[in-house]
Amino acid sequence: MSAPQAPVAPARGITPALQRRLFLVGALLVAGGALSAVAFGDLGESLVYFWDPTQMAAAGEDAVGATIRLGGVVKAGSVEWQQDRGSLKFIVSDGKTEVAVEATGAPPQMFREGIGVVVEGTLTQSGVFASDRLMVKHSNEYKAPEGDMSADERKELYSTVEGL
């Protein structure tokens, strides 16, 4: 089946073979660049931001409509859960800033006041955080962060919640 091949003697300098290869590399670079431009041009709108309430407040208008994972503690006395209507409202706090959250669906088993949570959703125009995913962080080692949570602690919180 395969066609007979003429032996090609190795040559020095800019051979046609080298030219072809250079051309190929150039073409690949151009194609790769174009692909990246198209694919990553819209990356910005698909990003998920890991923020605490203070960071979200600092982002201002940018937070409205963006996908956000908001991490913090459920404020004591703020939980309103209406079983019959499936409506869950609470306040997430990082000690400095508070955000009202409206979640869809039922709260997970360990959900309670004072517990660390990560809610995924977005900030609405009215300033309420609308969440469609609620994750709880609770373990024996876990201490609710008091006021300041370092970036790494917060990231650790996210990962433990997700990191099954």
Add this chain to the structure above:
Amino acid sequence: MISLLGRAAVLLGLAACATGAVTGVVAAVRQSEEALKWTRALAYAFSACMVVATVLMEVALLTHDFSVSYVAEVGSLATPVWVTIVSLWSSLNGSILLWGLVLGVFVGGFTWSTRDQSPLQVPWALAVALGVGVFFTFLVAGIANPFTPTPSPIPTDGPGPNPLLQNHVLMIIHPPFLYLGYVGMTIPFAMGAAALLAGRLDAAWVRRLRSWMLLPWGFLTVGIVLGGWWSYEVLGWGGWWAWDPVENASFLPWLTATAFLHSAMVMERREQLRGWTLSLVLGTFLLTLLGTFMTRSGIFNSVHTFTESPIGPVFLGFLAIALLFSLGLLAFRLDAITAEDTTSPAGLTRDTAFAFNNMLFSAFTFMVLMGTVYPLLNEAITGTQISVGQPWFDRWGAPIGLSIVFLMGVGPALPWGRAATPDQLRRVGVAAGVGALVAGICAAAGLRSAWPLATFGLSAFALVVTLDAMLAPARARAQARGEALGQAALVVARSARRRYGGYIVHIGVLMVVVAHAAATAYQTRETLTLKVGESGTAGDYTLTYEGAAWQEQPHRRSLVATFALADTSGPIGQVTPRLNHYRKMGTPIGTPEVRSGLRHDLYFSLVNVDEKAGFASIDVHDKPMVIWLWLGGLVMVFGTVISAWPSRRSSESVPPAAATLPQPAVGV
């Protein structure tokens, strides 16, 4: 005692593979049979040391020898024996040891399969494989040493392994398959590097390289499918794939390995795409290293804390060395083997389809890699934490994936190296017609949205071409010889097992693609919160909450909620999803109840139970076709086994180790 013996075994293994790597280079450079003999002996010694070390660790685990640090970390007198056995891979240090074992077995198998041959490349391949072995044994002997003695006082009991291990059997079997896939990529890497080092890449070596790639590729496929299945059965959100970094880490080498399996077929037939194909081999290994680094170093927790575990930086260093080594080989040695390259035949040939196939797989790899690494780079540079959302991956994965499905239909219909005949084109046309018809019927049946309809149509097209490619030779033979069609098909399939295995894998892929599209596009989900005795409806189904009760087991307490399930025609039975509380874990882990059927799955995930107030919340998912994901995976494994099974007549072309592939996978 075991601590001492274990360290000795590991150190001996390290010495064996370090020496073997050196003698391998000597054997290659001096063409010395004597040195090659030594290299083989040292490779076997390395395998043996890894086996001994693993056996010693299992003995320590089973005898609860808490003076061994790893046993003190994951052992417990309370756990059942089978959990104790599998806790070898429940934590980092143990899984690195398992890693060493798998590498030892692969290196041993490769050495054995090349025992009575000495082509130019063999000593180089052994040297490179043992060089990789040096790194892993160094990890086991050094920073991830599971055999270090426990500082006194030696505890009388331990905490037990990660409870997730005990929660579902898939959690136990899916990591070893991923390891077999990851670690197995070392052999193709060594063989590819050897071809470059030796400056020789003949068709026999390519065939063998492809067989050694097919084996870990099969394991990786099983590992990925089982990982998705585990996620579905345990995590309770009803999904199997979330473009999570850990998932992407296993998908990336799978993509490049798949691209290689195709481009290698071009390379066997004609002297082209050599540099490209070898780049895929080397790149696949680098991606397995990157994947291990990403999943093992904890870098996704934070770019800034990953250095707290010494594994991260060491892996990054090895990755850098392997990358430089690969780039150096390609830059300086490629000329030695590409001198005979010929240009590809232009036009509508199978070669062209394969070239496009490789471009698409590369683009897919590039996209997933960027989406996975971008957040890390972004955090390293700007300090802000982000991740790339699932929609972005879906938006780019869908068109690329569907283009691949399209080519899967076009490729087998076209002949190698020459333009398609009018008859062949007519057959493609018929298949395309069937595809369009299927899409039309689905649309007429009320299915909406473009992506799933396109998926069904293109998959039907690819399926028809694949079946035709499988049946046409059989039909021709049956006509020519007057045999029965079934008998002719068997004879033909047996004579071209590799090709037929490949087609079966394609059918498995189509099953997975169609199931994924259908389940993702047409699933429904409803959350019900019910009082005891109260009923609620989700779609065509009615659930009545009957109450919840605790169930005690040695290693966990489970809160089991009972619901009566009925559809429009009457009661179906009881649904008992549960929440499992483990001793050392605050957050309960659910066991959703999954009622699988050929048409759809009903998936019940318990969200919460308020025992005092008598409420329970349950997520009810109705997902079409999910079972075909796992069945498709099974078909892919079946095809891989058919393809890779060593043939008796030419035991040369396929490694004997391929025979170990089928059994564990089918039992799943």
